[in-house]
Amino acid sequence: MHQDNVNYYTTAYDALHLIAADYKQFAFSRHYHLDFHIGLITRGEQSFYSHGQRHRVGQGQIVLMPPDELHDGHAYMDTGYQVRVFAIQPDWLSDLADLKQTGQIIHFNHLILSDPAVFSQLLNLHQQLTVKNLSALAKDCLPFEGLNLVFDRFGSRQRQPLYTLGSISIQRLKEYLLAHLDQPIRLAELASICHLSPTQFQRHFKATMNISPYAWLSRLRLEQGFKLLKSGQNGSEVALAVGFYDQAHFVKAFKSSYGISPSQIQRR
Secondary structure (H helix, E strand, O other): OOOOEEEEEEOOOOOEEEEEEEEOOOOEEEEOOOOEEEEEEEEEEEEEEEOOEEEEEEOOOEEEEOOOOOEEEEEOOOOOEEEEEEEEOHHHHHHHOOOOOOOOOOEEOOOEEOOHHHHHHHHHHHHHHOOOOOOHHHHHHHHHHHHHHHHHHHEEOOOOOOOEEOOEEHHHHHHHHHOOOOOOOOHHHHHHHOOOOHHHHHHHHHHHHOOOHHHHHHHHHHHHHHHHHHOOOOHHHHHHHOOOOOHHHHHHHHHHHHOOOHHHOOOO
8 A cells, every 4th residue: 555755854944844645645735834835746646725715736736735724635546646846934935035015925937837937946946955964054145035036926015915804813812822822711701812802713714714713723733833843842842832732642643633743844
């Protein structure tokens, strides 16, 4: 039986990590990321839901998945697919793109790219950043050089719509939750922050984010747990820091979401 093979790599920047994966069986349930994910399909085809419809992407194509966008993903055929991913913190990516306005976040006007020149440049960048004996200066400079072409051709500096719940933005709600992930979170508490009733909060949240508050918080805990694991913290510390009562529950949820266990996250 064919097995999935997933490897995670750190880089010279804490804000940038890499994924090299060969998926045969694992399917991603509907989820979101805190980071931009730029995925290069190097073999096979992937099917995924995003932006209200189902998409199909194949070898030589690029997926530009923005943060907080609800999506899923699985192999289109039984032979699976291979992907190389850049996971990049939004503020760092915007800084790399040299945006002039403080706090402005770059986004892309395309979800799927079919551009051989950009694909080749990004694939070469991904391969170079995983080379262990690369010079320190090269590791520092390569991300800008490699991502510059995708910025120039497909980047947009227009502001994204600001999604709100009651009196506050989704971003502010996220910041509040990230500061309190290790504590029990109640529906009434979230509703009060937004100056809504619990029923109003649930209805407005689902209409805005297309996911329940509980599922959104669960994913937020896992995404933050992922970041802490990459920073070198051990699994038991991370589990408590993001609100899991014990490591066993964290390991089970993590493996269900990412296809690997927390111990397999590599710092290289």
